[in-house]
Amino acid sequence: MRDMELIEGHRAITPPEGMPVWDVDPFDTDILRDPEAYYGELRARGPVVYIPRWSVLACGQYETTRTVFSDHENFVSSRGVGLNDFHLGEPWRPPSIILEVDPPEHTRTRRVMSRALSPKVVKTLVAMFAETAERLVEELVAQHRIEAVEDLAERFPISVFPPAVGMRDVDQRILVDYGACVFNAMGPDNALRRAALARNAQIAPWIMAACARERLTEDGIGAMIYADADTGEIAADEASLLVRSLLSAGVDTTVTGIGNALHCFAANPGEWDRLRADPSLVRPAIEEVLRYTSPVHTFGRTAGRDSQIAGFPVVEGTKILCVLGAANLDPGKWGEDAGCFRIDRRPMGHMAFGAGIHGCVGQNIARAEMEAVLTALARKVARIEFDGAAPWRPNNAIHALDKLPLKLIPA
Numbered sequence: 479m480r481d482m483e484l485i486e487g488h489r490a491i492t493p494p495e496g497m498p499v500w501d502v503d504p505f506d507t508d509i510l511r512d513p514e515a516y517y518g519e520l521r522a523r524g525p526v527v528y529i530p531r532w533s534v535l536a537c538g539q540y541e542t543t544r545t546v547f548s549d550h551e552n553f554v555s556s557r558g559v560g561l562n563d564f565h566l567g568e569p570w571r572p573p574s575i576i577l578e579v580d581p582p583e584h585t586r587t588r589r590v591m592s593r594a595l596s597p598k599v600v601k602t603l604v605a606m607f608a609e610t611a612e613r614l615v616e617e618l619v620a621q622h623r624i625e626a627v628e629d630l631a632e633r634f635p636i637s638v639f640p641p642a643v644g645m646r647d648v649d650q651r652i653l654v655d656y657g658a659c660v661f662n663a664m665g666p667d668n669a670l671r672r673a674a675l676a677r678n679a680q681i682a683p684w685i686m687a688a689c690a691r692e693r694l695t696e697d698g699i700g701a702m703i704y705a706d707a708d709t710g711e712i713a714a715d716e717a718s719l720l721v722r723s724l725l726s727a728g729v730d731t732t733v734t735g736i737g738n739a740l741h742c743f744a745a746n747p748g749e750w751d752r753l754r755a756d757p758s759l760v761r762p763a764i765e766e767v768l769r770y771t772s773p774v775h776t777f778g779r780t781a782g783r784d785s786q787i788a789g790f791p792v793v794e795g796t797k798i799l800c801v802l803g804a805a806n807l808d809p810g811k812w813g814e815d816a817g818c819f820r821i822d823r824r825p826m827g828h829m830a831f832g833a834g835i836h837g838c839v840g841q842n843i844a845r846a847e848m849e850a851v852l853t854a855l856a857r858k859v860a861r862i863e864f865d866g867a868a869p870w871r872p873n874n875a876i877h878a879l880d881k882l883p884l885k886l887i888p889a
């Protein structure tokens with residue numbers, strides 16, 4: 479251990495006995511822009527592979543990915559879910575006290591967040607979500623041609639989520655960019671991560687200030703979290719960090735989910751017709767969007783002790799990339815048409831929200847946002863057509879569109 483070699487701030491490992499070795503950079507911008515071939519090859523090479531470029535393991539087959547991701551006892555989050563091992567170096571920001579912790583620390587903060595984002599709370603927001611979506615979609619349909627990333631995918635969550643949290647002043651650019659920073663920071667020290675961290679120097683102070691109790695309304699999700707500081711369930715500085723988690727994980731992800739949904743339907747007009755013919759398919763349609771174009775494509779874990787993956791030995795300190803995007807397209811799980819977007823698939827057990835004790839705590843609110851947007855669109859828009867190139871935006875952990883020029887054909 480004394481002369482342990484580090485790479486990307488984690489323990490450099492030797493290839494585990496018998497494990498396939500793949501000389502690839504999963505964070506190469508070409509792969510991040512168009513990952514499907516990489517996903518397929520990752521799954522084809524085996525349940526787990528060793529990637530020398532970053533001295534990490536990676537899995538993309540559904541079963542193994544799910545097993546590793548939900549095994550919080552062997553594969554911990556407290557050492558960071560990116561490539562840096564928090565045991566061996568300073569994290570780039572004070573760690574999240576819900577994402578980057580293990581039980582027992584995780585249990586208390588998770589309980590507070592679960593309550594603040596419970597189905598009961600989400601229910602109180604759906605009318606506001608629906609009205610906002612109706613108004614926004616009406617305006618955009620009148621416009622006819624839109625740049626759907628900024629005009630809709632970003633604008634909708636920014637119009638509803640920060641107000642739901644209780645934020646009084648909202649800045650679309652800062653909030654969306656902060657999410658991009660957090661997710662790019664999970665990757666290696668590449669150009670994406672460097673740019674994100676440089677940008678974060680300006681953003682982080684704004685974000686932390688926005689998390690203070692006196693900046694929040696008394697009736698929002700943020701106030702609910704602070705109320706748990708009054709009872710002593712958490713400390714006041716923990717409340718502000720949990721509000722930071724809302725802003726870290728709750729904006730860029732839903733922006734991406736909505737943008738990706740629009741892309742799915744522009745590319746599959748027959749599925750749009752089906753949704754319009756039967757609006758009760760909106761919920762399964764959302765799950766299929768999440769499976770087919772998972773907003774979070776890759777998330778890491780660290781082996782907290784010597785263990786095994788798919789029968790191969792894994793030493794303590796090993797970083798494992800769980801490629802959720804690959805698992806969600808695995809024909810071994812979803813069948814030979816895994817690569818088809820079908821809104822009636824009902825893809826039970828998809829990995830877009832993760833799995834296990836760290837499974838997305840905001841998934842109910844995320845679904846509610848997507849439902850509001852798709853429902854309003856299904857009522858008012860007969861066809862969603864591409865109106866130019868729709869390139870993807872490379873990010874070390876998020877699979878999002880950079881631009882999405884669309885024509886909305888009114889119903």
Ligand code: OVM
Nearest residue numbers: 574576577660723726727
């Ligand atoms: C957090 C956090 C940040 C990014 C993602 C996430 C998907 C959580 O700060 O707690 O979960």
